[in-house]
Amino acid sequence: MSLRYEFTKGLWETIPPFRLVLGLCPVLAVTTSGINGIGMGLATTFVLVFSNIFVSLLRKVIPSQVRIASFIVIIASFVVIVELVMQAYFFALFKVLGIFIPLIVVNCIILGRAEAFASKNGPIMSLADGLGMGLGFTISLFVIGSVREFLGAGSLLGINVLWSSYEPFAFMLKPPGAFVALGILLALMNLISQFQAAKGGK
């Protein structure tokens, strides 16, 4: 239960959404490009970090019967803050992410971390947990988004990287393509883990 562990576990060991298969709705919906993935991931990270800190600070004050309602109020407040700030300063991103910003409220990762971690641990630990999970989520979204963008549009971060006669798989940018990309990446991760386990066993 070291601080370092709480931070790093979100980056590989229980990285959402691959290991912790939570919050799939934004994962599948907004990852049509790498940059969208980063935007959505950072917005979620912000909400996750602050909701974790506040839930942790208030964990002894909040009666257990109304904890879910209290958590949701805290989470919803931060989501609205993100939404307003993004609308005011990052309008282009706001237009792309659209409805998925308010939907961060019901993202299972955030309520899940509040319930499973922040309501049982101190604020510093919760901060580390939120930051780790959030960054893990951001990395995942970025990777899925980049894979889909590369195959579906032949570009990376909006820059064309493939030859001009490349015929993109437009399918990868459609919703089914999100499932395919997620599945392939999940399979790859499991392969790596298996390989590591086999190596460790020897």
Place this chain on the structure above:
Amino acid sequence: MRDLIKMAIVLTLISAVSGLILSVVYNATKKPIEYQTIKFVKEPAVKKVLTGYDNNPVLDRKKIKIGTDEKGNPIELTVFPAKKAGKTFAVALEGHGKGFNGLIGVMVGVGKDGKLLDIGITSHSETPGVGSRVTELSFTDQFKSLTKAPIKVDAVSGATYSSRGVMAAVNQAIGYVNTFRKEIF
């Protein structure tokens, strides 16, 4: 009983503090949000519908009071005047009409003589690929140079409701120009 009171107090306090914080953030971001909407949504539409001006219609925009809501607060309409040598010869303003899915916002350019210059769709939630075809030039170009009110054009086939929504929005905007001609020009 004590538990019940504690629950109520804690939840009320959390909600009240959240409400307070949100109202502060809302007020702090209100101006930038308005600016961003004008820059990213309205400005391209204004530039499309107005031509031949030598001023900056977005900087010269003015607000006109067009009525009051039920609480007595004024309802304002933003108009973007196109000027040449200091004289307003045309104006762009937004009208709204009911489409297939909610309101369609249309930026309408109207000359001083009442002639329609061009229109541009600013906001809509019509079905992609069906109703959304009203944003295409083949539909919006039909409005150019029309004068006879009420404005009527050929609907996009398969998107009658969306097309009617755009026509209603255009007619609303023209209605504003006719009613508030003195304030606008």
